[in-house]
Amino acid sequence: MEKILSLEFFSLTWRGVKLKGLIDAAENYHNMLAENRKLYNEVQDLKGTLFSCTMELKDLSWHWHTLF
Secondary structure, three states: OHHHHHHHHHHHHHHHHHHHHHHHHHHHHHHHHHHHHHHHHHHHHHHHHHHHHHHHHHHHHHHHHHHO
16 A cells, blocks of 8 residues: 555656646746747847838938939
């Protein structure tokens, strides 16, 4: 009887360790997802800024050619 209880306790403990690992992995996944979302938004902002600067340079170039 004692051996059965010991095995059951070991089994429950091992499941708890596995469950803790899954919980940690889920937390890390959500943290990584938030970081990726932040980086994606920063890249999109930089793309918009680059596009805007490119358009301004084209306009400036056009004005420069009309002056000279």
